[in-house]
Amino acid sequence: MTSADRPATRLATRLSFLVAGFGLACWAPLVPFAKERLAVDDALLGLLLLSLGIGSVVAMLATGLLSARHGTKPIIIAGGIGLALVLPLLVVAGTPVTLALALLAFGAALGSIDVAMNIHAVEVERAAGVPLMSGFHALFSIGGFAGSAVMTALLSFHFGPLACALICSVLMLIAMAFAWPRLLRRSSQAQDGPLFVLPHGIVLLLALLAAITFLIEGAMLDWGALLVIGEGLVSEAQGGIGYIVFSIAMTAGRLGGDIVVARVGDRATLVGGSLLAVAGLAVLLLAASAAVAIAGFLLIGLGASNLVPVLFRRAARQTAMPTGLAVASITTAGYAGVLVGPAGIGFVAHAVSLPMAFWMLAAMMCVVTLSAHAVTAK
Secondary structure, X not given: OOHHHOHHHHHHHHHHHHHHHHHHHHHHHHHHHHHHHHOOOHHHHHHHXXXXXXXXXXXXXXXXXXXXXXXXXXXXXXXXXXXXXXXXXXXXXXXXXXXXXXXXXXXXXXXXXXXXXXXXXXXXXXXXXXXXXXXXXXXXXXXXXXXXHHHHHHHHOOOOHXXXXXXXXXHHHHHHHHHHHHOOOOOOOOOOOOOOOOOOOHHHHHHHHHHHHHHHHHHHXXXXXXXXXXXXXXXXXXXXXXXXXXXXXXXXXXXXXXXXXXXXXXXXXXXXXXXXXXXXXXXXXXXXXXHHHHHHHHHHXXXXXXXXXXXXXXXXXXXXXXXXXXXXXXXXXXXXXXXXXXXXXXHHHHXXXXXXXXXXXXXXXXXXXXXXXXXXXX
């Protein structure tokens, strides 16, 4: 048994995904406190939040280069500890400039651990010889639930925002301390070759498919509630139910995804998952009642759940460019889909209608279906 195939190494990888999801989710309940503390309007708050995305994308590009030279372990540790140390700074930042800088650092830590843990996961899955990627990504989703739940519970018990952030930071530090000695010392993806390779070949297609899939997820978060409210299917107070169902379905799909992929393979998973997501979008858009619309969210979550894990696995099997740089390209494209895509949906919705924008998402998901053969040809 190699070090990459040890149960302890798998556990450390799962903890890395858990910490990444947990840290990101801890910030969400603190946003209203930051807005009130700084007395900023929605427009300025939106610009401040953009700092997080900028930090993430820049760090993702750098992580692909650094992991190719030094391996993933130091980057995972630095990213996880960075999330824990910067989180309290988001609570005490007293000016828009200091909050922007803190968010930039928080985003950099998140982007670093995100890319590095996926490269590490590819190595662990390859050594195991069985699908593991869906289960790893499920831990990110579970971390998101846990982070928002813990932070919300602490705030509900009237702990101050700083105390809440410190408690969550300690939990993340404990998890990273446990993972530290169990992560791979030096990944086989580490290399002494060129530190930059322009994305090309099949990696470009994988990155495009990742952007589409992440865009669907971002649309469910940012626009799903507005769609069902605008169609008169639910009240404003119930608008978030659809995303909750979508998130639960995606997490459940990933928890069982490794078994599904082991049985039917990557190509069938891409085809079946994308078609299920398209069907879910159609059900959502044609729904005449809240129950049917919720069923649409359920189908979208189940269908999309294992697409990204498969894309990362295929990045490990392509030979067009180094694995670490390929994973970084796919991750960055995915984040671009989340950050830029919802804004694009807004423009389309303004120009035509929000339902038409969602039909366009269904058409884009069909690209995943049509590309399944190309990305799994080897």
